[in-house]
Amino acid sequence: xxxxxxxxxxxxxxxxxxxxxxxxxxxxxxxxxxxxxxxxxxxxxxxxxxxxxxxxxxxxxxxxxxxxxxxxxxxxxxxxxxxxxxxxxxxxxxxxxxxxxxxxxxxxxxxxxxxxxxxxxxxxxxxxxxxxxxxxxxxxxxxxxxxxxxxxxxxxxxxxxxxxxxxxxxxxxxxxxxxxxxxxxxxxxxxxxxxxxxxxxxxxxxxxxxxxxxxxxxxxxxxxxxxxxxxxxxxxxxxxxxxxxxxxxxxxxxxxxxxxxxxxxxxxxxxxxxxxxxxxxxxxxxxxxxxxxxxxxxxxxxxxxxxxxxxxxxxxxxxxxxxxxxxxxxxxxxxxxxxxxxxxxxxxxxxxxxxxxxxxxxxxxxxxxxxxxxxxxxxxxxxxxxxxxxxxxxxxxxxxxxxxxxxxxxxxxxxxxxxxxxxxxxxxxxxxxxxxxxxxxxxxxxxxxxxxxxxxxxxxxxxxxxxxxxxxxxxxxxxxxxxxxxxxxxxxxxxxxxxxxxxxxxxxxxxxxxxxxxxxxxxxxxxxxxxxxxxxxxxxxxxxxxxxxxxxxxxxxxxxxxxxxxxxxxxxxxxxxxxxxxxxxxxxx
Amino acid sequence: xxxxxxxxxxxxxxxxxxxxxxxxxxxxxxxxxxxxxxxxxxxxxxxxxxxxxxxxxxxxxxxxxxxxxxxxxxxxxxxxxxxxxxxxxxxxxxxxxxxxxxxxxxxxxxxxxxxxxxxxxxxxxxxxxxxxxxxxxxxxxxxxxxxxxxxxxxxxxxxxxxxxxxxxxxxxxxxxxxxxxxxxxxxxxxxxxxxxxxxxxxxxxxxxxxxxxxxxxxxxxxxxxxxxxxxxxxxxxxxxxxxxxxxxxxxxxxxxxxxxxxxxxxxxxxxxxxxxxxxxxxxxxxxxxxxxxxxxxxxxxxxxxxxxxxxxxxxxxxxxxxxxxxxxxxxxxxxxxxxxxxxxxxxxxxxxxxxxxx
Numbered sequence: 001x002x003x004x005x006x007x008x009x010x011x012x013x014x015x016x017x018x019x020x021x022x023x024x025x026x027x028x029x030x031x032x033x034x035x036x037x038x039x040x041x042x043x044x045x046x047x048x049x050x051x052x053x054x055x056x057x058x059x060x061x062x063x064x065x066x067x068x069x070x071x072x073x074x075x076x077x078x079x080x081x082x083x084x085x086x087x088x089x090x091x092x093x094x095x096x097x098x099x100x101x102x103x104x105x106x107x108x109x110x111x112x113x114x115x116x117x118x119x120x121x122x123x124x125x126x127x128x129x130x131x132x133x134x135x136x137x138x139x140x141x142x143x144x145x146x147x148x149x150x151x152x153x154x155x156x157x158x159x160x161x162x163x164x165x166x167x168x169x170x171x172x173x174x175x176x177x178x179x180x181x182x183x184x185x186x187x188x189x190x191x192x193x194x195x196x197x198x199x200x201x202x203x204x205x206x207x208x209x210x211x212x213x214x215x216x217x218x219x220x221x222x223x224x225x226x227x228x229x230x231x232x233x234x235x236x237x238x239x240x241x242x243x244x245x246x247x248x249x250x251x252x253x254x255x256x257x258x259x260x261x262x263x264x265x266x267x268x269x270x271x272x273x274x275x276x277x278x279x280x281x282x283x284x285x286x287x288x289x290x291x292x293x294x295x296x297x298x299x300x301x302x303x304x305x306x307x308x309x310x311x312x313x314x315x316x317x318x319x320x321x322x323x324x325x326x327x328x329x330x331x332x333x334x335x336x337x338x339x340x341x342x343x344x345x346x347x348x349x350x351x352x353x354x355x356x357x358x359x360x361x362x363x364x365x366x367x368x369x370x371x372x373x374x375x376x377x378x379x380x381x382x383x384x385x386x387x388x389x390x391x392x393x394x395x396x397x398x399x400x401x402x403x404x405x406x407x408x409x410x411x412x413x414x415x416x417x418x419x420x421x422x423x424x425x426x427x428x429x430x431x432x433x434x435x436x437x438x439x440x441x442x443x444x445x446x447x448x449x450x451x452x453x454x455x456x457x458x459x460x461x462x463x464x465x466x467x468x469x470x471x472x473x474x475x476x477x478x479x480x481x482x483x484x485x486x487x488x489x490x491x492x493x494x495x496x497x498x499x500x501x502x503x504x505x506x507x508x509x510x511x512x513x514x515x516x517x518x519x520x521x522x523x524x525x526x527x528x529x530x531x532x533x534x535x536x537x538x539x540x541x542x543x544x545x546x547x548x549x550x551x552x553x554x555x556x557x558x559x560x561x562x563x564x565x566x567x568x569x570x571x572x573x574x575x576x577x578x579x580x581x582x583x584x585x586x587x588x589x
Numbered sequence: 590x591x592x593x594x595x596x597x598x599x600x601x602x603x604x605x606x607x608x609x610x611x612x613x614x615x616x617x618x619x620x621x622x623x624x625x626x627x628x629x630x631x632x633x634x635x636x637x638x639x640x641x642x643x644x645x646x647x648x649x650x651x652x653x654x655x656x657x658x659x660x661x662x663x664x665x666x667x668x669x670x671x672x673x674x675x676x677x678x679x680x681x682x683x684x685x686x687x688x689x690x691x692x693x694x695x696x697x698x699x700x701x702x703x704x705x706x707x708x709x710x711x712x713x714x715x716x717x718x719x720x721x722x723x724x725x726x727x728x729x730x731x732x733x734x735x736x737x738x739x740x741x742x743x744x745x746x747x748x749x750x751x752x753x754x755x756x757x758x759x760x761x762x763x764x765x766x767x768x769x770x771x772x773x774x775x776x777x778x779x780x781x782x783x784x785x786x787x788x789x790x791x792x793x794x795x796x797x798x799x800x801x802x803x804x805x806x807x808x809x810x811x812x813x814x815x816x817x818x819x820x821x822x823x824x825x826x827x828x829x830x831x832x833x834x835x836x837x838x839x840x841x842x843x844x845x846x847x848x849x850x851x852x853x854x855x856x857x858x859x860x861x862x863x864x865x866x867x868x869x870x871x872x873x874x875x876x877x878x879x880x881x882x883x884x885x886x887x888x889x890x891x892x893x894x895x896x897x898x899x900x901x902x903x904x905x906x907x908x909x910x911x912x913x914x915x916x917x918x919x920x921x922x923x924x925x926x927x928x929x930x931x932x933x934x935x936x937x938x939x940x941x942x943x944x945x946x947x
Binding site: 104285287345347357367368502548 | 604605608609612668669686726727730731734736737738739740741742744745746747748749750751752753755756757758759866870873877911912913916917919920923924926927930931934
């Protein structure tokens with residue numbers, strides 16, 4: 001009887017894995033990732049993607065049999081799952097050889113079929129080879145399930161590091177160039193991917209290191225060791241850590257080069273916005289889908305007041321008093337004011353209606369910015385041009401002409417402006433988090449009625465949350481306008497709000513480090529991996545769903561939030577069991 | 590009791606009431622001034638107004654079809670299926686290729702009365718599949734989660750679906766072929782009514798009637814109403830809750846898919862992966878306008894929104910001297926959305942929202 005049930009599971013797991021691979025093929029992800037080599041002329045990211053689902057299915061299939069303690073059956077089931085997972089892909093190859101699918105499904109290209117048939121001339125032998133390699137991948141996954149946990153962890157971390165270094169070869173080389181001799185580097189990397197020997201060495205070294213460390217740090221994490229130190233030593237450790245971080249942050253743009261610094265400035269802007277939105281969403285529980293409004297207001301204030309073009313304040317009034325540093329606080333204040341005004345009418349709304357109404361605000365602002373109506377003021381679809389870069393020591397009071405202001409026009413310098421803004425915002429957020437008003441927000445988030453009964457003026461605290469949350473949005477908008485030099489209404493679409501929301505949710509609502517991590521992962525990574533860029537929103541969408549299903553508190557949650565999400569689950573946990581069983585009956589029909 | 594409590598806390602902060610009051614007065618004044626200016630300037634003849642209203646009804650009937658999906662799901666699960674616009678897009682975007690193939694083979698114009706229903710059924714099936722998968726994968730595990738969690742999931746699903754279909758069919762714009770019998774117009778009195786608008790309106794009405802019949806007259810409809818009334822009790826009465834929920838998503842999806850093709854016949858251009866977003870929001874507006882969870886309400890709300898959107902820019906905005914008023918059509922719809930949520934979240938016909946808040 002167990003055999004029978006197992007077959008059904010194997011087929012299901014295999015087909016799900018195959019469908020996943022078919023999906024990434026059909027949306028063109030597989031093909032575009034095949035352009036990125038991880039190991040020179042050996043392994044591409046696309047090939048890894050091709051086998052990943054099958055390997056995962058093999059792992060699960062073997063794990064399912066783990067209580068039988070029969071390694072051969074486990075390996076065999078992994079192999080079978082791998083074979084089964086090739087069925088959807090084989091079907092694709094077969095159908096495509098009969099009907100040209102390209103006319104409708106634009107990404108089923110000849111190149112994709114080449115990748116799927118592993119570059120074989122003959123499609124039949126290619127298909128066989130595909131089946132075989134997916135089977136091997138499944139067996140590999142099963143093998144992972146068989147080996148002891150410690151070794152498995154070492155192997156997986158070794159693989160992850162190797163793939164990560166190979167994929168981000170360009171960035172890693174840039175970093176290593178500061179410390180390693182050029183010739184050595186050339187032996188490790190061929191163009192932007194790892195050389196096969198280097199990959200092997202890297203894998204073995206990280207795996208062995210992880211394995212070794214897994215013995216020594218089993219019980220005692222770094223944090224617990226620091227906590228065990230006497231207080232005065234602990235202070236030294238902390239001071240050392242902080243100064244190390246400070247040096248790293250200050251040196252970062254020069255370590256990574258101009259192009260990556262530009263990415264860093266983008267990440268910084270999103271950290272700013274994330275910290276702001278976090279006040280509304282993470283602390284006060286107000287799901288604001290129109291955060292782009294604040295960003296747009298900040299950017300347009302900066303644009304219109306400082307532009308040297310025909311729309312600028314200077315051209316209209318002939319008074320040239322505004323520069324970047326003066327307008328930045330104005331951007332912030334006007335954004336806060338707009339946040340306040342827009343919050344007033346929506347204070348009474350329930351959570352989901354509030355989300356939709358703020359989404360409406362965001363779209364209205366964009367449509368107004370694009371319209372002919374406001375064109376004389378803010379330029380309509382043409383946007384605002386000629387926004388000057390910030391100048392350091394901008395206002396030279398001394399009449400000597402030889403003191404030229406330093407124009408911060410390259411991203412490495414602009415980075416420091418953004419870094420300062422981020423640090424300030426992080427400081428304020430952390431203080432707010434632990435303040436009386438922060439606790440009020442959390443109470444409002446938990447239950448508005450109870451909070452009101454406890455004597456909290458809910459309307460006032462929600463209003464304050466919206467207003468403060470708008471501040472960093474305005475700041476980010478101001479810096480953004482000056483950084484780009486031109487602003488167009490289409491830069492302020494709903495996607496900005498969604499990006500910010502995603503990074504908060506994925507990083508961990510209400511948690512400052514979570515937001516920083518979220519911004520690096522969601523904004524930084526896709527910029528570094530050009531192939532990712534066109535699938536960015538697809539991945540955000542998938543991540544949002546997966547996070548909500550599996551880890552609603554985020555990657556690095558705040559303690560309060562984690563507790564709360566899990567207690568909610570525990571309460572509900574008893575209920576869904578029976579309906580979930582019932583669903584199997586329905587889908588089985 | 591809940592309401593009383595809210596009222597008391599808000600009284601302490603009368604700013605809110607004050608702002609809402611001011612907003613109400615300003616908006617009514619703007620509408621009155623704008624309409625008065627336009628009407629007194631005699632910029633449009635009464636025939637033009639009539640044809641604007643008719644085109645608004647046609648567009649509104651499409652909104653109504655999509656809005657039904659929101660309302661059905663909300664009625665049963667009390668969640669906003671933010672990805673419903675994308676369910677609409679999936680059907681419309683997939684069926685456009687079948688429609689183009691029909692056009693190339695000549696089938697569309699030789700037997701339009703057969704080809705169009707086939708297209709509608711095809712799109713309905715595609716959207717239905719997407720809606721069912723959505724429910725099964727993304728929403729079902731979250732049925733007992735805190736209320737913002739399913740909404741965030743739905744936003745994620747919305748973007749996931751958009752970019753999935755972009756991956757499938759590419760990012761270029763497609764267009765539905767024009768059908769010969771839908772060209773031209775016929776005179777009613779002194780107004781020329783385009784045939785396509787009449788067909789769109791009647792097709793949508795027919796589908797809505799079918800839905801109404803399904804919900805009010807069949808056994809499964811009765812089960813749907815029971816589940817929306819009280820899940821636990823209907824489960825005790827032997828209703829399979831999960832089946833009803835899947836069925837609800839399927840019906841909503843099918844209507845959205847059908848709306849996709851009907852929309853394509855009416856406005857052939859602009860079929861791409863992003864086409865579901867704005868109609869989705871507008872249909873949501875329509876659903877709220879009519880009272881979310883209320884089936885006749887969604888129909889009325891859709892028609893109402895369509896008409897407002899058609900005459901609003903010309904009547905109010907042009908009257909206020911705003912240039913390029915028709916560019917601001919979507920602004921009217923979004924403003925409408927915000928205003929409804931502020932002033933009358935229970936909608937025109939809605940009554941039970943306040944009790945169902947939790």
